[in-house]
Amino acid sequence: MEKQPNICQEDAFNKVYKAQAQSLRNFMFFKTKDTDASYDLVQEAFLKLWQNCGKVSPSKAKSYLFTTANNLFLNTVAHRKVQFKFTQGVKKSQDNNSPEFLLEEKEFGQKLQKALDSLTQLQRTAFLLSRVEGKKYREIAAIYNISEKAAGKRVLDALEKLRETIENL
Numbered sequence: 001m002e003k004q005p006n007i008c009q010e011d012a013f014n015k016v017y018k019a020q021a022q023s024l025r026n027f028m029f030f031k032t033k034d035t036d037a038s039y040d041l042v043q044e045a046f047l048k049l050w051q052n053c054g055k056v057s058p059s060k061a062k063s064y065l066f067t068t069a070n071n072l073f074l075n076t077v078a079h080r081k082v083q084f085k086f087t088q089g090v091k092k093s094q095d096n097n098s099p100e101f102l103l104e105e106k107e108f109g110q111k112l113q114k115a116l117d118s119l120t121q122l123q124r125t126a127f128l129l130s131r132v133e134g135k136k137y138r139e140i141a142a143i144y145n146i147s148e149k150a151a152g153k154r155v156l157d158a159l160e161k162l163r164e165t166i167e168n169l
Helices: 010-032 035-051 058-095 099-118 121-131 137-144 148-168
Strands: none
Touching: 010 035, 010 058, 035 058, 058 099, 058 121, 099 148, 121 137, 121 148, 137 148
């Protein structure tokens, strides 16, 4: 059995990059409809591949890159939805624009963002998919290729950590 090159070796990584970068960019452009965003997502996916090169075999590199880029895209979309819902709430509360209310609202938005940033990537995306997009644990499990129970655990862990973080801020 011939030993496969390790992706941590620069020449093997470059080979994967040359083989996959353009198709991954096209895939991400199809999803984002934005050239700059697609380049950024591809760059970040390759960065994550490099950071995890010891864990990913060359035969799994393409799958890893496409899954990672797609998850990064989903995180971005979920984050935008949270921002959009927050700004919609702000617009609805324009009637109550006392300086104290506005300050409290701004502080809460900052606390919420810090709390979301403190979650792991998996917790954050599972939480946002569940609470923002309204996906069921079954759907989240299908996206991550995990059990329904594991998806539920990630969402619940995220909720607990958010409660802790927001109370401590």
